[in-house]
Amino acid sequence: MKLAGFLLLLAGWAIVMSALALLPSAAPRTTFALAGMAVELLGLALAVRSHLVLEAEGE
Amino acid sequence: MTLSVAPSLVSLSEVSALLCFLLILLVPFAGVGVALINCGLGRARSAAHAMLAALCVTAVAAIVYVIVGFAWQGAAGRPEHAIIAGGKAWGWIAAEPFFLRGLRLDLSPAALVVLLQLFSVGLAGLIPLSSGADRWRLGATCASTALLAGCTYPLFAHWAWGGGWLAQLGSNCGLGRGFLDGGGSGAIQVTGGLTALSITWILRPRRGKFSAEGLPAALPGHSAVLVLLGCLFAWIGWVGLNSGGAILFLGVEPARVVLIAINTTLCAAASGLTTVVVTRVRFGRPDASLSANGWVAGLVASSAAAAFMKPAAAIIVGGVAGIVVPLVADLLEFQLGVDDPGGAISVHAVGGLWGLLAVALLTDAGAPGRSSGQWLAQLAGMATLLGFVLPLSYGLNWLLDRVYRQRVEREGELQGMDLYELGAGAYPEFDIHGDEFLPR
Numbered sequence: 092m093k094l095a096g097f098l099l100l101l102a103g104w105a106i107v108m109s110a111l112a113l114l115p116s117a118a119p120r121t122t123f124a125l126a127g128m129a130v131e132l133l134g135l136a137l138a139v140r141s142h143l144v145l146e147a148e149g150e
Numbered sequence: 151m152t153l154s155v156a157p158s159l160v161s162l163s164e165v166s167a168l169l170c171f172l173l174i175l176l177v178p179f180a181g182v183g184v185a186l187i188n189c190g191l192g193r194a195r196s197a198a199h200a201m202l203a204a205l206c207v208t209a210v211a212a213i214v215y216v217i218v219g220f221a222w223q224g225a226a227g228r229p230e231h232a233i234i235a236g237g238k239a240w241g242w243i244a245a246e247p248f249f250l251r252g253l254r255l256d257l258s259p260a261a262l263v264v265l266l267q268l269f270s271v272g273l274a275g276l277i278p279l280s281s282g283a284d285r286w287r288l289g290a291t292c293a294s295t296a297l298l299a300g301c302t303y304p305l306f307a308h309w310a311w312g313g314g315w316l317a318q319l320g321s322n323c324g325l326g327r328g329f330l331d332g333g334g335s336g337a338i339q340v341t342g343g344l345t346a347l348s349i350t351w352i353l354r355p356r357r358g359k360f361s362a363e364g365l366p367a368a369l370p371g372h373s374a375v376l377v378l379l380g381c382l383f384a385w386i387g388w389v390g391l392n393s394g395g396a397i398l399f400l401g402v403e404p405a406r407v408v409l410i411a412i413n414t415t416l417c418a419a420a421s422g423l424t425t426v427v428v429t430r431v432r433f434g435r436p437d438a439s440l441s442a443n444g445w446v447a448g449l450v451a452s453s454a455a456a457a458f459m460k461p462a463a464a465i466i467v468g469g470v471a472g473i474v475v476p477l478v479a480d481l482l483e484f485q486l487g488v489d490d491p492g493g494a495i496s497v498h499a500v501g502g503l504w505g506l507l508a509v510a511l512l513t514d515a516g517a518p519g520r521s522s523g524q525w526l527a528q529l530a531g532m533a534t535l536l537g538f539v540l541p542l543s544y545g546l547n548w549l550l551d552r553v554y555r556q557r558v559e560r561e562g563e564l565q566g567m568d569l570y571e572l573g574a575g576a577y578p579e580f581d582i583h584g585d586e587f588l589p590r
Contacts, residue, residue, distance in 0.1 A: 097541045104537025111323055111530055112235045117523075120323075124526060124533070131537045142351050143487050 093141035099134025103127045154232045154239050166397070166404040167257035173394040173407065174262065177269040180387025181208060184276045186380030187446065191371035191439055191492040192283040195566025198576035203279055203288055207295045208272040214299040215271045216264075220253075221246040223304035225263040226313040226399075238322045240315035244308050259398060266394050267307065270338050271299045273391075277342030278349045280492020282556075284356050285563055286349065288571050290556035297546045298345055306539055307337045310531065311399045319527040326524025329531040330515050332400045333392035333414075333453030335505030340535045341543075343499025346490065348544040353557045355489030357564070366483050369491070374438040381422075381445045388449040389414050396457035406457055413456040414449065417468035421448025424472025432476075440476045443493040447475040447501035454505040458513035467508045471501050506532055 106127030114120040162170065185204035192200050224230055224244025232239040246253070255261045275295040282291065309316040310331050320328030331337055360366055371377060392414050393407040402410075425444025429437035448468040455467060478496040482488040488495065509515050510525030550556065562570035569575060 097544065100537045100541050104533055107530055107533040107537070111319065111325075111526075112238075112240065115236075121526060124529060127537075128529060128533050131533060135536060135540075139486055 092137060092144065096134045096136075096138030096141055099137060100131050101134075103129070103131030103134055106130060152232050152234060152239065154230060154241065162257070162259055162262075162397070162404075164257065167259075167262065169404050169407070170262055170394055170397050171257060171265070173390045173397075174266045174269065176390025177266065177273070177387050177394065179383045180391055181269065181273050181276055183380040183382070183384025183387055183446075184273060185279075186376045186383060187442060188276065188280040188283065188492050190373040190376030190378075190380065191280060193369070193566065194372035194577060194580075195568055195575060196284045197372060197568065198572055198574070199288065199567035200279065200283060201576075202572065203286075203291045204276055206288065206292050207275040207279060210292045210295045211272040211275040211299040212268050214296045215268055215304070216250055218248055218300045219271060219304040220244075220250060220264055220267065221248045221304075222301075223267065223307045224312040225260045226311070226317070228260060228312070230308070230313060238318075240318060240322065241308070241313055242315060243305065244312050262394075263311075263398055266391075266398060270334055270391065270395075271303050273387075274303055274338045274342040274345075275299060277339070277494050277498050278346040280494045281346035281350045281490045282353050283491040284567060285353055285557050287556060287558050287562075290550070290554060293550055293554060294345075294349070294547055294556070297550065298341075298543070301546065302345065302539060302543050303337070303341055305542075306341055306534065309534065310337045316527070316531050316534065319530060320523075323527075324523055325527040325530075326510075327515060327527075329527045330400065330458075330509050330524070331454045331506060331531065332396035332402075332457045333388070334395055335450060335452075335454035335502040336531050336535055338391075339450045339453065339498040339502035340506070340532075341539055343495055343497070343502060344535060344540045345543045345547070346494035347488070347499060348540070348547045349556075350488050350490050350495070351544065352547050352551050355487065356491070357560070359489045360487060364487060366489075371439055371491070374442075377439055377442045381418075381442050384446055384449055385415070385418055388418070388452070392453050392456040395453070400457055402457045409461075410456045412461055413459050413464040414452045416461055416464040417452035417456070417471070418445050418448035420465040420468030421445060421451065421472035421475070422468075424469045425476055428473055428476050437476075440479065440493075443479065443497050444472040444475055447471040447497045450498055450501035451505035451508060453502070455509045455513050455515070458509065458515040463508075463512040467505070467512060470508075471504055474504060475501060503532055503535070 110123030189200040229245040230241040308314040316329035319325040422445035425441045426436045451471040510528040
């Protein structure tokens with residue numbers, strides 16, 4: 092789950108970068124950049140959750 | 151991939167360069183402030199360790215930055231490697247020699263960048279120290295700082311400040327003036343704050359911090375005086391940091407330092423006062439350490455936008471930071487099980503992200519007629535910090551932990567870092583409270 096979280100963070104960043112570099116018009120660029128950010132937030136949530144589980148197991 | 155020259159923003163007269171130099175000399179006070187805050191918010195039995203770690207981290211950061219950091223960060227107007235995508239060149243890493251070879255170390259903009267960064271990278275390295283307080287080995291703090299100063303920090307700093315792809319978003323994509331971060335809300339504070347988050351995850355909470363049910367115990371800092379004194383030092387340092395950074399990285403005219411100093415002060419003041427009120431309402435009395443965190447969060451949030459805000463906007467930016475920071479600190483501790491004794495994640499990571507967003511929301515920083523894209527440039531910078539810097543920082547520190555255990559042994563935690571790692575306490579003539587975890 093931790094690895095998946097960090098992979099989602101990277102994937103979200105790649106979506107934002109690709110949108111900026113490859114999409115010329117404003118509307119799709121903005122949409123894709125926001126979608127990338129949403130993927131990142133999902134990845135962050137997963138990374139946080141995985142550490143909560145790890146700490147509970149540690150206890 | 152091609153070798154190109156990053157666009158330059160700055161051309162300084164001798165008087166302006168001298169003013170910039172003097173402002174940069176104030177920056178170490180920010181480090182003093184953060185070190186005092188870290189020390190005061192930690193336990194008395196780890197106080198000497200905290201201050202020695204601060205000194206070692208500053209030293210390691212400076213040396214590693216000179217050896218490899220600047221070679222990868224570079225400066226605007228200097229050579230860089232670029233990737234061609236969509237028919238445009240995107241700078242991704244500088245192409246400077248190691249050890250600052252070939253660089254004229256005088257009052258030139260590139261030399262002033264080196265000096266400012268020498269201090270700034272040390273400041274970024276000090277931020278995670280508070281998250282690892284009372285359990286982070288001295289050797290591990292130095293090794294982790296070397297990774298920060300030699301890899302994580304220079305990469306993002308090149309993108310934001312060295313004419314890299316984030317700075318080029320204005321010219322390449324028409325997004326306002328490109329990513330703007332004059333005083334380092336992102337490059338210094340968020341990078342340091344996200345490294346702090348990585349460290350808390352890797353080190354795990356202090357022994358006794360959370361009960362079996364996951365409820366946090368209060369482990370208060372040992373000196374509110376040090377913490378509050380640190381806030382005042384940090385204020386001086388931040389004025390230099392925001393002013394010097396704005397001149398060197400944003401190309402603002404030196405006369406604007408007055409506005410920057412006013413905005414920096416207003417941000418900190420509004421944030422500190424707001425946190426006093428928030429904690430007064432929530433707990434019945436103002437909380438000194440959270441209020442100090444609020445003050446620093448205001449400084450952090452001011453860094454990106456201080457050169458562009460009107461004073462009224464600075465009060466709003468600070469006020470929001472002062473509300474958000476104590477709430478996030480609570481969320482991290484009570485809901486997410488993160489043990490961050492100094493509040494580095496909420497103050498530096500969250501405060502810094504808010505500062506970056508504030509550039510787009512509350513300033514007129516975008517180029518005339520193109521300002522609508524400025525928020526997207528800021529969003530790209532924030533996405534890079536969360537999506538690239540956090541995984542990179544976590545990955546590097548995780549690898550380091552595999553080869554060199556970062557957390558101190560159980561015995562060291564019970565004894566205190568001072569006695570265990572240094573052999574002597576910070577306050578030998580005072581009675582230190584007995585350890586609550588030892589059988590009585």
